[in-house]
Amino acid sequence: MSDRPDATTPVGEQAAAIAPDGQWPVWEVFTQSAQGAPHEHAGSLHATDAEHALQNARDVYARRGEVISLWVVPSAAITASSPGDAGPFFDPGADKAYRHPQFYKVPRGVRGL
Amino acid sequence: MTSPSVVPVPAPPPNDELELLLRLGDDRLVLGHRLSEWCGHAPILEExxxxxxxxxxxxxxxxxFLRRAGEVEGKGRDEDALAYFREAVEFRNCLLVEQPNGDFGFTIARQFLFDVHAVVTLDALSRSTSAEIAALAAKSLKEAKYHVRHSGEWMLMLGDGTDESHRRVQRALDELWRFTPELFVADGVAARLAVQGIAPDLPALHAKWETIVRDVVGRATLTLPHESMHSPHLRGGRSGMHSEHLGHMLAELQIVARSHPGAKW
Structure with a gap:
């Protein structure tokens, strides 16, 4: 195979030689749909650096015009709870009704609460 | 005493605005089709x-641009008629955009050279004395600014990337450089349009283009080919003299419309 494949070389083969999927770091993408709305997690993608990630995010998640702002964050920068944490982290609230505001009756006569 | 002279029948005045619109439209139709050939084959999903x-x-x-060209021409042809039912010799795109995709580095180099041209051209055209052209250019300029950000960033990544990516994109630049003067040839059409303020002065635009290209190429640790790599012969696109590649490409682009004229889906 010559150094520079010509047009007859299947582009798929060239592509595989350039950047096998998974070599680039993964980034998480957050999109904002309106002024004042929260940035919400839209998905993830591969990119070489932050600018590249921003461009890929634009093309993958914002190309149909429903986005006004984008954040990209290296996935490695996110610390997540693990499935094993689910019990200790999230269960204790479930059986303690007094942790919820609905548990408390508002005394008669209190206004503007 | 004067000898009787034959008064020649005046040729119809050249429709410069139509030519300009065909050049703008055909550049984009042809390059857009070339890029569509990557669909499903690019290096990674995101790209x-x-x-x-x-x-x-x-x-x-x-x-x-082609819709407007059809209106200016006034022969009832719409953008589809112009795209699907003209022969290669009637296309007015530059030779750069019809070159086959090659490898990813070649596609990016071709795209970058065109994208910078598109930005400086559309920016100038957005101040055209023709209100229609100014409006179309302003609308397209926003997209072109993103395109050059995309291809420019790739020039930096490939040029300043691995030895192989550097070598490939440098070779692409060397190969494509000879097609770039055509982008700025001030032929009769361009010169007349510049005088009327409809289109910009191309030599001035060329200098602006080269400043931007030189900057990115330098930062990408690539070398701008010497002017001797320019070819004075490779500039027939604007008058319909294309490389053989365009005909093959048009065959694919036009076959469905020509096999089933007027078909709807």
Whole structure:
């Protein structure tokens, strides 16, 4: 195979030689749909650096015009709870009704609460 | 005493605005089609979507310019008639955009050289004395600014990347450089349009283009080919003298419309 494949070389083969999927770091993408709305997690993608990630995010998640702002964050920068944490982290609230505001009756006569 | 002279029948005045619109539309139709050939084959999913995105933008711009060309021509041809039912010799795109995709580095180098040209051209055209052209250019300029950000960033990544990516994109630059003077040839059409303020002065635009290209190429640790790599012969696109590649490409682009004229789906 010559150094520079010509047009007859299947582009798929060239592509595989350039950047096998998974070599680039993964980034998480957050999109904002309106002024004042929260940035919400839209998905993830591969990119070489932050600018590249921003461009890929634009093309993958914002190309149909429903986005006004984008954040990209290296996935490695996110610390997540693990499935094993689910019990200790999230269960204790479930059986303690007094942790919820609905548990408390508002005394008669209190206004503007 | 004067000898009787034959008064020649005046040729119809050249429709310069039509020519300009065909050049703008055909550049984008042809390059958009070339990029669409990457669909499903790009190095990674994200880039596959990005290239298809740029292709669709260019197709949209081609639609606008060719539709207007049909109106200016006044023979009842719409953008589809112009795209699907003209022969290669009637296409007015530059030779740069019809060159086959090659490898990814070649596609990016071709795209970058065109994208910078598109930005400086559309920016100038957005101040055209023709209100229609100014409006179409302003609309397309926003997209072109994103396109050059995309291809420019790739020039930096490939040029300043691995030895192999550097070598490939440098070779692409060397190969494509000879097609770039054509982008700025001030032929009769361009010169007359510049005088009327409809289109910009091309030599001035050329200098602006080269400043931007030189900057990015330098930062990408690439070398700008010497002017001797320019070829004075490779500039027939604007008058319909194309490389053999265009005919093959048009065969694919036009076959469905020609096999089933007027078909709807």
């Amino acid at each position: 596959d979507i990005a290239l298809a995105n740029v292709a669709l933008d260019l197709l949209g711009q081609a639609t606008l």
